[in-house]
Amino acid sequence: MSDKAGFSVSASRPGALRGASRRDSLIESRIGSGKSRRLPPWKSVLQIVISLFLLAALVVSAPWLMNWINQPISRVEVHSAFEYLSREQVEKELQPLLQARFFSLDLKQMQAVLLEMPWVKEASVRRHWPDSVQVSLEEQEPVARWGRTHLISNEGEVFTPEDIADFSAMPVLAGAEESATEVMQQYLAISQLLRPMGLRLKTLKRSGSSSWRFTVGHVEVNIGRDRRMERLQRFVRLYHARLESRWQEVERVDLRYLNGASVAWSQTSGKKNQAGSDL
Template sequence: METRLYAPDRDGRDRLKSRVAGRQARKTHGASRLEDRQASVRRWTQRGAQAAKLLLAGMVIGAFVWSLPLLWNWLDRPIISVKVEGEFRYLPKETVEQQVTPFLAERFFRLDVAGLQTALQSVPWISRAKVRKIWPETLSVRIQEQVPVARWKRGGVLNGDGEVFRVNDLSRFSDLPLLYGKEAAAPQVMQQYMTLNQQIRPLGLAMTALGQRETGSWWFQIGDVEVNLGHRDLVKRMQRFVRLYHVLLQKQWQDVRRVDLRYRDGIAVSWNTNDGSRVNRSN
């Protein structure tokens, strides 16, 4: 028996290849369209998420802007508590309250702390003022009162820096020493008082008055005794007075009326007697 094999002709092979290629192309096209749809869905999903985020952010910002005045009003509260601290020996506390009250018209953040401190320190009896705000509604005021060290002529008192401040009633300070001098020289007069008075303290003495005359000559008083120092070498002349006090004056101090240290090589002493006396001593 004879078996024959037949091979498809060329046209058949081409048709077969064409059908196979068509099927593959349709599959590829279908896959591409599916991928496109999936990509499109992803894009819209991302856009939707971004839009939702923007919407949410806008809502948050809008709510914040809407609530900002309410929040600020809650933070910026009126002052309802004022604490005033310090020792008040001469300054009435009501004076401080009168200075503070006008500033309380402003709320917490707008209250002018520097302006209030300046207003307080312009009060004669206030040496230093410290003002601070304590949230939410408290104002703290700390006052350092002036410390009077001496009376100034007959119109005020001096602090330790020689600053003059006026008072209505000087009778309260009658126990303070009385200082004299030109108005602009008050700090210098105070400095001389502090220096010279320190030298006689070990003697158990204290100055009750000190001044500088128009001529520039210095003098001081210890009770009823007047001591003239002159223009220059005040510390050396005070040392001479201390030596004389130990040697001669201490035992007779109640009889001394005046001591004159203006001599170059001696001291003149006037006594509470009719004839008086002069004592000349070399350095």
């Protein structure tokens, strides 16, 4: 009886033994796998040596790499209508600034230099890797002379080219420079009014007192300061009614009257001045 009791106390379940064996095996496999992932000392040293070698190669090659990336400028591309400008002029102005390498170019300064050229209205400059610069220009569009030495653009901007001899056939506008835009607008309005009549504006002047006068061929027309459009329309009616047939005999037309005009005829016509004619 006592032997059976001792056996029952010391005996273990087969399932419990198997579970313990599995846990022990799992722990051993984890420990073993950790040992297998740990690199030998010589491999760690080799990795460090390779990394240092690559870093040294990068440091040594950096100047060469930068020189290759940051190349000197070898080409300038200029896009423009070249109606009044020439490519050689543009390149000559930019040449001192092209000594810098690609990434060292001062694009704002280059743009400022271009905008100082009389014929340049708008300018843009940009890099084009690896070794070129692209320049885009918009030229001024002159429509008249401004005084004796200047030109004025279609937007009323006064500029001064080196030589305006080629523009001697253009009409001459005059006035205070701050009134250039207004003078240009008045010129366009009068020209549009005269064009159907076959007349071409030769000069237009705005005086310091804001009085306006212009010449059409050999005839001077004074429209004064006020009610300019009304007086211009009166001039058109007068031209068709009385002046067109004898236009070569007319010297001056003064429209500074309430409802009429004064016409000065040439001496050869034998006709007296007409003042205050109702029109």
